[in-house]
Structure formats: structure tokens, C-alpha cells
Amino acid sequence: MVDEPAFRSFIDWQIDQGSKGLVPCGTTGESATMSIEEHNAVVVMTIDQAAGRVPVIAGCGSNxxxxxxxxxxxAQAHGATAALVVAPYYNKPNFEGVYAHFAYLADHCDLPMILYNVPSRTITDIGPETMGRLAEIPSIIGVKDASGNAVRVTAQRLACGQDFVQLSGNDDMALGFMAMGGVGCISVTANVAPRLCADFQSACASGDWDIALELQDRLFPLHTALFSDASPGPLKYALHRMRPDFLPDVRLPMTQPRPPSRVQVDAALESLGLV
Structure with missing residues (x-):
């Protein structure tokens, strides 16, 4: 079950620390192991607790x-700002199937949609050509790009246009992503170090690249540590180290991070003064 008091406290902390938006029921939120009812309830809880202070981009993906x-x-009925919709996983549709999936959703719900491209998890890749076609649909406004391919930023800008919102899905690549035209990050590390991640994004947005590089270097050990074992195990361990009221539990088939991962997380947290 979801620990509602801890979750609501976490939302307030994120906003107080400078996070500019919330994304409930994404990968880090273990959406893959939530029931439909529980999934929707977490989105509603987030919207309620945020109370209009920041946008809420509701994870809405499914295969x-x-x-x-x-x-x-x-999500739309309860006031979400937008939906984050991952490419269909496991089914492995071809490009026409990928296009048809998102086009059907846009045709039947006008909630603004951000595509989520993470082929390392889904196998399915929303290529720039398909993304360019999807960008012609008015309610499809951007992408969370976790392809790990830096050249995609330029390719997608050329295919989708200057106004198509490109958000990095990889913390360790966010500096290059922003320099090439990205406008933000849907971050894993910001769950643990929201103030530093907010400062990093502000520096990028202002073109203060020296400051951004300094923050990138400071955050890099934590970026790496949070993926030193199957995510989000290391992240939940990190939060528990920082706030014991946040339990480190994960749902099967996920398990607790192994000891070497915990050592790496501990070292990263200590280097940033977070514990």
C-alpha cells in the first residue's frame, strides 16, 4: 500500500526545494506494479497535494x-496538467503501431501529452521520423527522451519543430541535452537532491554553463550510484538514509539494492552533504 502521509510530505519537500513539476506514476514510482485503481489514486493524491503550486504530469503509459x-x-478529470505516455512495451509494435497508439490516445482525450521514449526498457523506439509525425497532432507537445542518444535532440528538433518540448530522461546526460536545445529534465536524481537539481536546471536555462558544469560534476557520483543496481532500489535506499520515515521497500520483482550499491549510494550522499 502507498504510505499517504509520507508521500504527501515528499511532495511538499520537492516543491519547497525548488522542483518545478511533479511526475507521479513514472518508472521511479514503480507504476509497473500498481493496480489501475492505485495508479489513478496516486495521481489524484499528487494533484491534491500540489494544489496548483507546480504542474503535475501524470504517468499514464501502458502497453x-x-x-x-x-x-x-x-488524470484529466482530476486536473492534471499533462500526461506522460511511454511507448508500448513488450508488444513490440512497428512504427505504424507506435503512431497509431499515440494518435488514438490523442483522438480520444485532449489532455496534453508528453511522449516517453525509453527503448532500453520498452524495446520500442519512437524514432525521429515517427515523432515528427506525432508532433503534428496539437495535443502531443513534447518528449521525455531517455534514448541515451545525444544526437536525438537535434534530430527531433528538426523533425518536430522548435516549439516541441524536449525533456531529458537521463540525469547524467542532461548537461549536453540542455546545451543542444533541451528545456528541462524529468529527473531521477531530483527525488534525492531536488535543490541541487533545480539549481542545475536554472543554470542551464540562464546559460550559466560554468555553474551548470560544476553542479554536473558534483551530482555525477549520485547519478551513477542511483543506477548501481536495479532502479529504483538504490534511490529508495538513498531516501531512507536521508529520511528514515521513507521506507526503502520495493515491490516484487524488484528487490533491495545489494551491499556494493549501498556503499556507493552512501558515498555519493556523503560527498554532497545529504547525510
């Missing part, structure tokens, strides 16, 4: 188009 649509309609 079943109709389930994704149900998530989008629920």
Missing part, C-alpha cells in the same frame, strides 16, 4: 492502448 486512455481520462 495496452485502452488502459493508457483510461489513465489519461482519469
Amino acid at each position: 495496452d492502448t485502452m488502459t493508457a486512455l483510461a489513465h489519461m481520462k482519469s
